[in-house]
Amino acid sequence: MRAIRLSRTGGPEVLELAEVDVPTPGPGQILVRHTAIGVNFIDTYHRSGLYPIKLPSGLGMEAAGVVEAVGPDVGRFSKGDVVAYASGPIGAYAEFNAVAADRAVRLPQDVTPEVAAAALLKGMTAEFLLRRCHAVQPGETILVHAAAGGVGSILVQWAKALGATVIATAGGAEKLERAKALGADHVIDYREADVAAEVRRITGGKGVPVAYDSVGASTFEGTLASLARRGLFVSFGNASGPAPPVEPGRLSRMGSLYFTRPTLFDYVATTEELDASAAALFDVIGSGKVRVDIGQTFPLSEARAAHEALEARATVGASLLIP
Ligand SMILES: NC(=O)c1ccc[n+]([C@@H]2O[C@H](COP(=O)([O-])OP(=O)(O)OC[C@H]3O[C@@H](n4cnc5c(N)ncnc54)[C@H](OP(=O)(O)O)[C@@H]3O)[C@@H](O)[C@H]2O)c1
Structure with missing residues (x-):
């Protein structure tokens, strides 16, 4: 073969x-x-x-x-x-x-x-991220990076089906259009804009209860600064390189945040x-x-x-x- x-x-x-x-x-x-x-x-x-x-x-x-x-x-x-x-x-x-x-x-x-x-693979990843890693609730506003990609495009549509408001990021006008067509409520070009500032503006200063970040190195700081008090940082990929180490004290100072680095294989283990x-x-x-x-x-x-x-x-x- x-x-x-x-x-x-x-x-x-x-x-x-x-x-x-x-x-x-x-x-x-x-x-x-x-x-x-x-x-x-x-x-x-x-x-x-x-x-x-x-x-x-x-x-x-x-x-x-x-x-x-x-x-x-x-x-x-x-x-x-x-x-x-x-x-x-x-x-x-x-x-x-x-x-x-x-x-x-x-x-x-x-x-x-x-x-x-x-x-x-991409869809079971979206399943565990949205339903088990954090159970997205109707009315929650969530942040999804790389929203026009393989996992991202499923995440956006499934999160909308669960009743979430989706803030989606992607690189370039064409990909932002795609994210909108998939149902994203707000789109941000993370190559151009200050993501955390935009998320604060959209959420009236509160930030998001959960952020799904598969981009890693380049989005890390913006994701962290986009979280609401007691929000969850879901770091699930390294498309731009691995995310840096997280100092526990920063999670405390930034609002008693949670950080997880999940992989599909632990969520479909049996x-x-x-x-x-x-x-x-x-x-x-x-x-x-x-x-x-x-x-x-x-x-x-x-x-x-x-x-x-x-x-x-x-x-x-x-x-x-x-x-
Ligand atoms: N933890 C898990 O269990 C699990 C399971 C499946 C997938 N993943 C992760 O989820 C992510 C998406 O996987 P996928 O297969 O669906 O890929 P994908 O999202 O279709 O492709 C990656 C996207 O990441 C964005 N990106 C940002 N910075 C980048 C850079 N420096 N180089 C390349 N791409 C960059 C690009 O979108 P823009 O052009 O819009 O920036 C690119 O299209 C990957 O990080 C993957 O490792 C994790």
Whole structure:
């Protein structure tokens, strides 16, 4: 089969298209023939070495397709089932991957493999952020950064469905327009404006009870200064580089703030949590509350171009690789 491999960390140029053996599913595993592969920012962290992986390696955490074979001791799926997975094992940038059956979910009839590959990782992230990390309440005003991106575009729509007022940030006029079209009530170009000052203005000086920040280094200070008394800083990504260390005394001085650095994998740690998170996502997709925006599609062989676009802030919504 064709697969993207890397033998060293670095820029997109370390990604190589290779011919490798189709894996054999071991005990508890299914072999998935991929229809569509999700591109996620975490893939760039694995590639660059920000999140260390064992090399040589494949890349990619998320894909959807058809169960081609089942290994021993698999009761959850049969050959021919249409499934998706979003927690690895690393190696989704390939025609096939062998994954643990209890880390995959069955797709409902109305969710295509393309939509699932674009939405499972990003959408379950939105699910845990909005419903469990902090349970967004109707009438709350929340701050969402990178709102025109993959996770951001789902966050905005889902938060609106929960009854929140959404202050969305993005870079550039076109992305701000997209955020508005997704339902954002207020938009801020964080490349130009003082985010905290704008948030204070919009909230009548109060600040927001929760801020979702996946941008990291460049937005950190503005996010911190945007929080209301006892507000929660949810730092969940590093698109501009990792957020700096947080000194506990600053949280105290800035209004008894809370700070968390969550990861999806701790919120879908059990199969029950995984199934519940995916079901909630498929529900908001099925009801039309969340429209999955596939902004760009690349052939598997052009994974490099997909990474270049994502890191150059040249993408909107989700990106797919098609094998
Ligand atoms: N903790 C978790 O469990 C979890 C799970 C999923 C995703 N994430 C995180 O969520 C974030 C979004 O992931 P995604 O896959 O949906 O990506 P994405 O949001 O589609 O792409 C990242 C966006 O971040 C913005 N950005 C700001 N500064 C940037 C910079 N210096 N370089 C590149 N981009 C920059 C860009 O939007 P503008 O052009 O509008 O600035 C860019 O489009 C990532 O940080 C990812 O690591 C975390």
